[in-house]
Amino acid sequence: MGVIVQEQAGLFHLQSSGMSYLIQIVDGYPVHGYWGERLKHRETMGDLLIHTPARAGLDRLPQEYPQYGSGDFRNPAYQAELEDGTRITELKYDGYRILKGKPPLSGLPAVYTEDESEAETLELVLKDAYSGLKVVLLYSIFTARNVIIRSARLINEGDKKLRLRRALSASVDFSGHSDLEMVYLSGAWAREGNMKRRPLEQGETRIDSKRGMSSHQFNPFASLVTPETTERHGEAFGFSLVYSGGFEAGAEVDSFGSTRFSIGMNSFDFAWQLNPGESFQTPEAVMVYSAQGLGEMSRTYHRLYRTRLCRGKYRDEERPILVNNWEATYFDFNADKLVSIAEEGAKLGIELFVLDDGWFGKRDADNSSLGDWYEDRRKLPDGLADVAERINRLGLKFGLWFEPEMISPDSELYRKHPDWCLHVPGRRRSEARWQLVLDYTRQEVRDYIYDSLSAIFSTVPVAYVKWDMNRALTEIxxxxxxxxRQAETAHRYVLGLYELLERITTDFPHILFESCSSGGGRFDPGMLYYMPQTWTSDNTDAVERLKIQYGTSLVYPVSAIGAHVSAVPNHQVGRITPLDFRGNVAMSGNFGYELDLTKFTDDEKETVKRQVAAYKQIRGLVQQGDLYRLKSPFEGNESAWMFVSEDQRAALVYAFQVMAVPNAPQRTLRLDGLDPELEYEVEPGTGGEISIFGGDRLMQLGLPLAYEHKDYQSRWFRLRALKPGKA
Structure with missing residues (x-):
């Protein structure tokens, strides 16, 4: 398995344990032959893949990296403008190379291998003889995973300047599918991760972000599926972009029923000058194939991103249970108030206290002080170190909120360096949340932020950082x-961010970094490379979180999903839900609390203590287990999912009913992912009678399920496999 080459037939067969991807060179063009379930490799395979000759028209040729201007009228994968202003290039095959393992990408986050035997990489070399443009297409295939990772490196080997106007990461033509549907995630602030599914028809279906960030509106992910594809059955072709800036992803169906899907950096308002000898590397697209529905596609992404994208000390460690003071105090706090919340947290078993916004400069509201990263001695007269040490003495670690990419016009930093923000001279500077965006294309700006943060990390025992980013880019x-080079600004911003994150996470490896962008505005694989978890949404309402967390799990592992219990009435929607319900939703992610623990009743504190103790027992399985989605909150009144250990001997089941149902029918919940040959003890999470069921019975007939006759009800169960013969 890996990359198999038949040079005479011009055939490249990328093969994993369960998948094949075929490329054939036809009249000098790399042509897409097949992507799907694994094929046996035969010496006669090339004869089966002969396509319409290029002379019959490129518009009918399913190309791997298509161009525009020579007869293909569909969307191209790239476009280059020559020094004379013309935009015609024609890439032809010029050789190949096979590498063991997977090489890193310069300046960009990327999936990696720990051993070169995990993957092989094919480099296809294409050249335009006239301009000197050379493109190297990279295909890395993981031999034990149904994963191909694609990117492109564009090199100017001519003697004149080139200007890239489009440089996507991957393009795939599906010639044998005429009835595909597209599944993607959409939404807005406080309602991220909404799963959408629509049939593809002649024309274009496109999602994108022009905001300089991956965005709340669309996630840089999409999957093409057949009409019969469900969670458990049918084919799914996933595309996920490892990038944190503006992106585009779309499907184009032509008049012959062929579908071209492409994904990469957004071409809108983008250009990149390539001087002779210079190169440009695109971000990588992670392509996943599943023959067992969307569920198996998701689990493939989860395992890959959890273990071969996330890095560092916390990649494989259980994440701490935290309490965050944001919704408890907002900007109104002092050192004693913070410590009082931490004291209650310590009694309840919580492990980490996070000080959110408002601790720096003169930050009494969100209209000042971003960029002034020094403690406010009015609120913290003895400084951050004193607060952190007092909290540490309680047995809790200390975490801190930053928004390092922003600057407030009302700040010492802005008064000293008004040119350090993204702006166009002489034009209005659009403020959002009373703030502007720092120009991360500039080394001196990144150095200032590094020096400011590292000064704190070197003197305060910070164990966790919430890295926020609360507005999109304007006046780019x-x-x-x-x-x-002005049209390069947005991409250079992202490259600058990555450079800073690489530097700071390398120098402070003991800190657990969590990404945030008003919640899920930048929940993408690029950020996961540096920060292994993300604050999923500013909306902490448990009912809304059913959808947000369910949808986010379509591509992202649970270990990346931050989920907190907040106070009621909920601060975003005003809903009042039971503490048990809120807890069970939040325990299905990286668990924590975002409220004032000192205001809880004794009964509520006992509930929290019970939740914290339970999560400590199960968090390894929640954060590292395989997720199976059982009931979709987008389709009805109920939601359910479960986590299964790699050896299938342990599992957790969570089930939720939003509104009470009168005269409800008897329910059963069909489980998934268990070993049908094993017997399982099934224990209700809140205690009660233990039952024993066979794995086959639980998956085929289901688990009996009943709710109290109230709104906002939840149940959870622990499953443990019996030793053979015990039953």
Whole structure:
């Protein structure tokens, strides 16, 4: 398995344990032959893949990296403008190379291998003889996973300047499918992760972000599925972009029923000058194939991203249970108030206290002080170190909130360096949340942020950082770039961010970093490379979180999903839900609390203590187990999911009913992922009678399920396999 080459037939067969991907060179063009379930490799395979010759028209050729201008009228994967202003290039095959393992990408986050035997990489070399443009297509296939990772490196080997106007990461033509549907995630602030599914028809179906961030509105992910595809059955072709800036992803169906899907950096307002000898690397697209529905596609992404994208000390460690003071105090706190919340947390078994916004500069509201990263001695007269040490003495670790990519016009930093924000000279500077965006294309700006944060990390025992980013990019220009490179600003911003994150996470490996962007505005694989978890949404309402967390799990592992219990009435929607219900939803992610624990009644504190103790027992399975989605909150009144250990001997089941149902029928919940040959003890999470069921019975007939006759009800169960012969 890996990459198999038949040079005479011009055939490249990328083969994993359960998948094949075929490329054939036809008249000098790399042509897509097949992507799907694994095929046996035969010497005669090339004869089966002969396509319409290129001379019959490129518009009918399913190309691997298509161009525009020579007869293909569909969306191209790239476009280059020559020095004379023309935009015609024609890439032809010029050789290949096979590498063991998977090489890193310079300056970009990327999936990695720990041993070169895990993957092989095919480099297809294409050249345009006229301009000197060379493109290297990279295909890395994981031999034990149904995963191909694609990117492109564009090199100017000519003697004149080139200007890239489009440079996507991957393009795939599906010639044998005429009835595909597209599944993707959409939403807005406080309602991220909504699963959408629509049939593809002639024309284009497109999602994108022009915001300089991956965005709340669309996630840089999509899957093509057949009409019969469900969670458990049918084919799914997943595309996920490892990038944190503006992106585009879309499917184009032509008049012959062929579908071209492409994904990469957004071409809108983008250009990149390539001088002779210079190169440009696209972000990588992670392509996953599943023959067992969307569920298996998701689990493939989860395992890959959890173990071969996330890095560092916390990649495989259980994440701490935290309490965050944001919804408890907002900006109104002092050191004693913070410590009082931590004291209650310590009594309840919580492990980490996080000080959110408002601790720096003169930050009494969200209209000032971003960029002034020094403690406010009015609120913390003895400084951050004193607060952190007092909290540490209680047995809790200390965490801190930052928004390092932003600057407030009302700040010492802005008064000193008004040119350090993204802006266009002479034009209005659009404020959002009374803040502007720092120009991360500039080294001196990144150095200032590094120095400010590292000064705190070196003197305060910070164990966790919540890295926030609360607005999109506007007036995207840089005072440090020449006119011909202004259209590079948005991408250079992202590259600058990655450079800073690499530096700071390398120098402070003991800190658990969590990404945030007003919740899920930048929940993408690029950020997971540096920060192994993300604050999923600012909406902490448990009912809304059923949808948000369910949808986010379509591509992202549970270990990346931050989920907190908050107070009621909920601060985003005003809903009042039981503490048990809120807890069970939040325990299905990286668990924590975001409220004032000192205001809880004794009964509520006992419930929290019970939740914390239970999560400590199960969090390894929640964070590292395989997720099976059982009932979709997008389809009805109930939701359910379960976590299964790798050896199938342990499982957790969570079930939720939003509104009470009068005269409800008897329910059963069909489980998934268990070993049909094993017997399982099934124990209700809140205690009660233990039952014994066979794995086959639980998956085929289901688990009996009943709710109290009230709104907002939840149940959870622990499953343990019996030793053979015990039953």
């Amino acid at each position: 220009g840089s005072a440090a770039l020449p006119p011909e």
